[in-house]
Amino acid sequence: MAKAMFIDTSICIGCKGCQVACKEWWNLAPTKTTQVGTYENPLDLNADNYTRIRFNEYEASGKVRWLFLKWGCLQCTNAACVDVCPTAALKKNEIGFVSLERDLCNGCGYCSQACPFNIPRMETINEFTGEAKATKCTFCQDRVTNDLTPACVKTCPSAALGFTDRDKVLATAKTRVENLKQLGYTEARVYGETELGGLGRVYVLTAPASAYGLPEKPEYPALTNLWQNIVQPFGYVAAGLTAAGLALNWFATRRAQLGNVETIKPEK
Amino acid sequence: MSSMATDLQTRARQVLVLRFTGAERVAHWVHFVAFTVLLGTGLFIYAPFLKAFAVGEAGIATRLAHRVAAIAFIAAPVFYLVFSPRDFFYSLKESFTWGKDDWGWLQNAWNYYAHGKAGTMPPQGKYNAGQKFNALTQIITFGLFVITGFVMWFGKGSVSPDVFMWSVVIHDLSVIATVLLFMLHLYLVAVHPLMRESITAMFEGTVTEEFAKEHHGKWLAEKVYRKRDK
Numbered sequence: 499m500a501k502a503m504f505i506d507t508s509i510c511i512g513c514k515g516c517q518v519a520c521k522e523w524w525n526l527a528p529t530k531t532t533q534v535g536t537y538e539n540p541l542d543l544n545a546d547n548y549t550r551i552r553f554n555e556y557e558a559s560g561k562v563r564w565l566f567l568k569w570g571c572l573q574c575t576n577a578a579c580v581d582v583c584p585t586a587a588l589k590k591n592e593i594g595f596v597s598l599e600r601d602l603c604n605g606c607g608y609c610s611q612a613c614p615f616n617i618p619r620m621e622t623i624n625e626f627t628g629e630a631k632a633t634k635c636t637f638c639q640d641r642v643t644n645d646l647t648p649a650c651v652k653t654c655p656s657a658a659l660g661f662t663d664r665d666k667v668l669a670t671a672k673t674r675v676e677n678l679k680q681l682g683y684t685e686a687r688v689y690g691e692t693e694l695g696g697l698g699r700v701y702v703l704t705a706p707a708s709a710y711g712l713p714e715k716p717e718y719p720a721l722t723n724l725w726q727n728i729v730q731p732f733g734y735v736a737a738g739l740t741a742a743g744l745a746l747n748w749f750a751t752r753r754a755q756l757g758n759v760e761t762i763k764p765e766k
Numbered sequence: 767m768s769s770m771a772t773d774l775q776t777r778a779r780q781v782l783v784l785r786f787t788g789a790e791r792v793a794h795w796v797h798f799v800a801f802t803v804l805l806g807t808g809l810f811i812y813a814p815f816l817k818a819f820a821v822g823e824a825g826i827a828t829r830l831a832h833r834v835a836a837i838a839f840i841a842a843p844v845f846y847l848v849f850s851p852r853d854f855f856y857s858l859k860e861s862f863t864w865g866k867d868d869w870g871w872l873q874n875a876w877n878y879y880a881h882g883k884a885g886t887m888p889p890q891g892k893y894n895a896g897q898k899f900n901a902l903t904q905i906i907t908f909g910l911f912v913i914t915g916f917v918m919w920f921g922k923g924s925v926s927p928d929v930f931m932w933s934v935v936i937h938d939l940s941v942i943a944t945v946l947l948f949m950l951h952l953y954l955v956a957v958h959p960l961m962r963e964s965i966t967a968m969f970e971g972t973v974t975e976e977f978a979k980e981h982h983g984k985w986l987a988e989k990v991y992r993k994r995d996k
């Protein structure tokens with residue numbers, strides 16, 4: 499049964515406990531932070547930060563408020579990263595996340611370029627040899643496949659995060675949106691129910707998606723489609739037809755050649 | 767009646783025509799090996815049924831081999847230019863010079879190469895229209911391979927994902943274009959019943975006078991005999 503991560507941005511307090519729990523569980527190295535006038539840090543995902551809280555200021559009806567967005571791999575159902583991965587290091591897991599097997603990854607980085615949300619980050623080991631490993635949130639694949647919740651969910655002090663059956667998550671999210679609307683958050687909505695076949699992260703938003711820096715309608719990358727489903731198959735067909743043409747040519751030429759050859763055979 | 771062995775010196779003298787200089791042949795074979803390795807190591811990533819070679823440590827080695835071969839791939843024409851500049855520019859110019867004899871070749875090619883019928887096949891220069899087409903494709907895709915290859919090598923993160931993905935698409939289209947011609951090229955020099963002699967030009971540098979007459983008559987008359995008879 500597919501599960502999902504419930505993320506209620508209306509009660510997230512931006513404490514970043516989830517970031518810390520993630521780093522602890524995955525034993526990730528600390529990274530240098532940058533002071534930009536808010537507590538937002540790090541300012542982007544990287545090979546040592548699989549999740550982070552994005553800070554956005556939002557002004558509506560004369561009031562300014564913070565929008566906190568817990569960010570990380572959205573675990574698409576129609577996952578472009580899985581389709582472009584040449585090693586199957588990335589796979590769709592039936593629990594509802596995209597698993598990542600580090601040993602299988604060869605560092606090509608196609609996933610990092612195909613992702614419509616710009617999530618996977620390469621841990622570059624050597625720029626010249628190209629040696630690298632892809633990194634991303636897997637909902638703590640070792641935990642969730644053993645009936646535990648992701649480390650970030652476990653640690654969240656405001657219960658803004660949850661992890662359970664996707665149906666239940668969606669039902670809770672919808673009820674929550676209704677409540678928020680009654681409370682005056684008229685723009686409240688669910689994000690993730692149908693996007694890209696359904697996301698593993700289901701968000702309760704209190705403002706339009708764009709206010710959070712989320713794409714209103716995320717789309718499967720057209721170039722990935724062109725490359726994988728048109729160009730590559732075309733290559734096989736073209737090579738096959740060429741081979742057939744050459745075989746045809748060989749038989750024709752051989753016939754013409756033998757027509758002009760006389761072979762003398764030795765006595766039996 | 768019996769026939770006896772003869773001295774080499776008394777047999778009819780064989781006339782050979784120099785087609786490719788040493789430097790040209792070295793450049794050609796470096797290009798050949800680099801291309802083959804690039805193709806092999808690239809296909810591991812392209813083709814799902816070769817996945818076993820693309821996974822983990824093996825995949826890292828495959829990708830490294832692709833990079834090493836890319837350097838050799840770039841070095842081959844540079845070597846050609848440095849050690850045989852006149853032939854380099856002559857061949858380059860020839861590839862871009864198309865005239866009515868080339869269209870004549872194209873019109874007669876199938877009958878000639880499949881049925882051995884000369885028809886109205888006009889005499890060809892040092893390179894026939896097919897060889898020119900092959901060379902042109904190699905030249906154009908060389909540029910595309912280098913640009914897109916380096917974007918894919920060093921560009922992750924510094925170019926936009928769209929530029930990266932276009933690079934992959936163009937890299938693959940270049941692969942397809944060159945592979946089709948590579949198949950044809952291999953077939954003609956190594957398998958085609960009537961063309962096997964052409965390969966000695968790349969191994970030994972020479973072909974027999976008869977072969978040159980048959981396949982590169984214009985070149986023989988204009989560039990070989992005229993110089994010899996001067």
Ligand code: HEM
Pocket residue numbers: 605606628801804805807808809811812829832836837839840911912914915916918919934937938941944945
């Ligand atoms: C200067 C020359 C070249 C450079 C720098 C280059 C570089 C690259 C790079 C960086 C990749 C991405 C995978 C990776 O990161 O390891 C790649 C993929 C590939 N290359 Fe090249 N390459 C070159 C020439 C060629 C040639 C001549 C061929 C074949 C005839 C070739 C065939 C391929 C193929 C088939 C792929 C896989 C594409 C896919 O996944 O669909 N490359 N190359």
